[in-house]
Amino acid sequence: MTQVRVRFAPSPTGFLHIGGVRTALFNWLYARQQQGVFVLRIEDTDQDRSTDESIQAIIEGMKWVGLDWDEGPFRQTERMELYRSHAMQLLEQGKAYWCVCKAEELEARRKEAEAKGLSPRYDGRCRTLGITNPPGDAALRFKAPQEGLIVVDDLIKGKITFDNSAADDLIILRSNGYPTYNFSVVVDDALMHITHVIRGDDHLTNTPRQIPIFQALGFPVPQFGHLPMILGSDKSRLSKRHGATSIMAYKDMGYLSEAMVNYLVRLGWSHGDQELFTRQELIEKFSWKNVQSSPAVFNPEKLLWINAEYIKTTPPDRVAQALIPLLVQAGLKDQVNAVSPEWLAQLVVLVKERAKTLVEMVDWVRPYFGDSVLLEEEAAKKFLTPAVAPVLGKLLARFEALPSFSKQVWEESFKKFVEEEGIKMGQIAQPVRVALTGRTASPGLFEVMEVLGRDRTLLRLRRGIERASS
Numbered sequence: 001m002t003q004v005r006v007r008f009a010p011s012p013t014g015f016l017h018i019g020g021v022r023t024a025l026f027n028w029l030y031a032r033q034q035q036g037v038f039v040l041r042i043e044d045t046d047q048d049r050s051t052d053e054s055i056q057a058i059i060e061g062m063k064w065v066g067l068d069w070d071e072g073p074f075r076q077t078e079r080m081e082l083y084r085s086h087a088m089q090l091l092e093q094g095k096a097y098w099c100v101c102k103a104e105e106l107e108a109r110r111k112e113a114e115a116k117g118l119s120p121r122y123d124g125r126c127r128t129l130g131i132t133n134p135p136g137d138a139a140l141r142f143k144a145p146q147e148g149l150i151v152v153d154d155l156i157k158g159k160i161t162f163d164n165s166a167a168d169d170l171i172i173l174r175s176n177g178y179p180t181y182n183f184s185v186v187v188d189d190a191l192m193h194i195t196h197v198i199r200g201d202d203h204l205t206n207t208p209r210q211i212p213i214f215q216a217l218g219f220p221v222p223q224f225g226h227l228p229m230i231l232g233s234d235k236s237r238l239s240k241r242h243g244a245t246s247i248m249a250y251k252d253m254g255y256l257s258e259a260m261v262n263y264l265v266r267l268g269w270s271h272g273d274q275e276l277f278t279r280q281e282l283i284e285k286f287s288w289k290n291v292q293s294s295p296a297v298f299n300p301e302k303l304l305w306i307n308a309e310y311i312k313t314t315p316p317d318r319v320a321q322a323l324i325p326l327l328v329q330a331g332l333k334d335q336v337n338a339v340s341p342e343w344l345a346q347l348v349v350l351v352k353e354r355a356k357t358l359v360e361m362v363d364w365v366r367p368y369f370g371d372s373v374l375l376e377e378e379a380a381k382k383f384l385t386p387a388v389a390p391v392l393g394k395l396l397a398r399f400e401a402l403p404s405f406s407k408q409v410w411e412e413s414f415k416k417f418v419e420e421e422g423i424k425m426g427q428i429a430q431p432v433r434v435a436l437t438g439r440t441a442s443p444g445l446f447e448v449m450e451v452l453g454r455d456r457t458l459l460r461l462r463r464g465i466e467r468a469s470s
Contacts, residue, residue, distance in 0.1 A: 003038030005195045008062075008069075009185070010042045011334060015246035016061035018298075019200065019230045019238060020175040022264040026227065027198050028067050029286040039192055040072035043185070047177055050077075061247040065257050066279070071192075076184055083179035084217035086187050087140055087172050087218060096172060097215045098134040099126040115401040121168040138172035142183070150208045155198070155288045156227030157214070160210035160351045170209055182209050190219035201226035205455075224253055228295040230267060238298050255303070256322060259310040263303045268296040276309060289434060297423030316345040316352070323348065323358050330362050332334070335369035343451075349441050350451050371459055380467055383431040389468035391421065391428055392435070396461045407456040411446045433465025 009025040010016065013213035031038040042058070044050040059073065076083075099122075110120040127143065152160045169229035172183035179187075185206075189197060204226045214221045232242030244250060250260055262277055269292070271277075271285045311319060320341060327336050336344070347365050355361035367373050375384070398417055402409060418425055433442055436457065442448055451458045 003033060004034040005193050006031050006198060007039040007065055007189070007192065007194050008067075008074070009041040009043050009188070010058050011046060011049075012051060012058060013046060013049040014054055014057075014230060015248065017245050018260075019245075019246050019263060020252075021061065021065060021067075021247045022230065022267060023198065023200055023266055024062065024067055025065070025228055025261060026269070026286075026291070028225075029283055030198070030288075030331075031070075031195065032283045033286055036195075037070045039074070039194070040069035041074045041076070041188060041192070042072075043181070045076045047077075047178070047185055064251055065247065066259050072189070074192075075214065076163050076179075076188065079188070080177075080179070082191065083184050083187050084173065084177065085376050087179065087183065090142065090172070090216055091320050092223045093216075094143075096140050096142050097129070097169075099169075099171070100138045101126060101133055102132060102137075104158075118147070118165060121166070122170075124169055127169060130380070131466075137175045139171045139175045141169045142172045142216070144169050144209070145212050152207055152211070152224055152343070155196070155223060156228075156291050157201070157204075157226055157293050160204070164208075164212075167208065167212070172213070177185055180427045182206055183213060186210050186213040186219070189222060190214060190217065194222050198223045198225040198227065201228055205275055224289075227291070228268060228293060231295045233297065233299075235295075235297065242298065254359030254361070255307050256310045256314060258314065259303070259307040262310070263306050267298065268292045276306065283429045299449065304356050311352050311355060311358070311361070316348040317341060319348045319352065319358075319361075320344040323361055326358050326362050327365075330366070332366070332369055333364075339369070343381075344357055347451055347452070348396040354443065363437065367437040367439065367442075368448075371456055372463065373436070373460055375434065375438045375467065376440070379434045379438070383434045384464055384468040386468060388428070388431045390462065390466055391423070392431060392465045392468060395428065395432070396458065396465065399461070400458060402416060403404075406449040406450065407446045408458075410449050414446070431464070431468070432461070435467075436460050 002397065006027040008020075008027050010024075011019050029040050040062070040266075042055055044055070055073075055075075060062070060068070087096065091098075097448050101326045106122070109123060122141070126141070131138070145164040148164050150162040150164060154160055170182055171180050173179055188194075207224055207226075211221055230238045230239045234242075238245060244253065247260065249403070251257070258279070261279070261282070265277070265286075266275070266284055269286070270290055277285070323344070324336055327333075347368055348361070350368075351361055351364040395414070395417055398413060399410065402413060415425075418428060421428075429445055430440060433445055433448070434440060436442075436445075436448055436452060452460070
């Protein structure tokens with residue numbers, strides 16, 4: 001049995017789009033499931049738009065979502081001689097020809113054909129001229145088949161038939177010697193022994209152009225699968241007007257990479273009613289038969305829900321590590337460096353039920369760093385009043401006298417104090433909460449004390465009393 005070999009071949013003309021990531025994911029999952037090979041290829045022959053920065057963005061995005069590749073990254077610009085040699089092979093075999101038509105001539109003919117309601121394809125006038133010594137601005141065209149049908153048994157869309165009578169003699173080498181997309185892709189897929197070409201269905205029209213080139217060069221034709229595009233809420237193609245489309249933008253917005261992977265795979269693929277999958281479950285359960293043939297609609301609310309679930313269920317130390325860059329970005333670098341990874345993981349446990357993103361989590365954890373806390377003015381005015389200062393002083397004295405510190409001990413002491421003072425829990429709990437966190441909303445009061453520790457809890461209570469007494 002032939003080993004499965006798949007590829008992801010982005011063009012480095014911008015950021016890594018989430019649609020591209022989904023394509024890469026489906027290829028990667030299939031490769032891992034079949035113990036195959038996943039190849040990363042950078043299609044950078046567009047010299048006007050390709051940049052090294054974009055290549056780095058692609059690699060960074062792939063690494064963030066955990067898509068490791070077995071071979072590559074290969075760059076097409078480093079393989080130019082391969083394309084030229086195979087193009088010359090076709091020329092020598094009479095399967096390609098030189099075209100000397102000028103760009104302005106081609107444009108005029110295209111407009112003329114459109115005006116007559118005809119297909120604006122090349123009219124083939126250089127096809128039979130037999131040009132052997134072309135001028136420097138000549139391009140090399142492939143002799144596309146003029147008769148018969150091309151039948152594609154698409155992994156996702158099923159059987160698709162193309163009529164060769166509509167085929168165009170496409171350019172395979174431009175006048176500057178650079179290969180065109182459809183030609184370089186075929187040469188690369190063939191020489192890299194790609195068995196399955198899985199890509200977006202915006203490439204579906206390229207498939208009948210590429211298959212004859214595979215055949216003309218004597219290469220086996222891979223199996224094709226075309227993924228439907230991702231749509232925005234208005235059912236148009238997903239774009240910036242629908243929100244962020246760069247995969248790394250979601251990292252910056254506080255999404256866990258595991259949540260993004262889960263959501264993007266489920267965007268067009270299903271396994272029963274299951275919503276959340278481990279990476280291993282995705283590998284084991286993935287199948288082409290469960291990939292939808294119709295477009296999927298990107299739902300930010302669903303993604304947010306999945307991310308919240310992952311924040312709750314992912315090991316706290318893993319969430320803490322993902323949180324650190326955002327904490328540093330928020331100006332808390334020194335505070336983060338001053339605490340242990342274990343304490344940071346404990347802090348994550350404290351707030352994970354309240355945060356849907358890591359950006360939200362930054363806001364929730366901010367009050368727990370350092371000795372002092374920034375009081376919300378409205379909260380301080382309402383709860384840290386002269387009337388409450390004596391009660392807080394008594395509570396502080398009781399806490400200071402406790403022989404040991406633990407959540408259970410502090411909670412028992414607090415409840416006993418409330419009972420002895422004949423006051424309601426809320427009368428003292430909210431002032432204590434504001435003194436400890438600066439806010440009226442927080443996780444459980446005694447869980448907060450546990451994270452802060454004895455010394456900082458007592459210190460913040462003292463300062464709260466000072467504010468109440470002022």
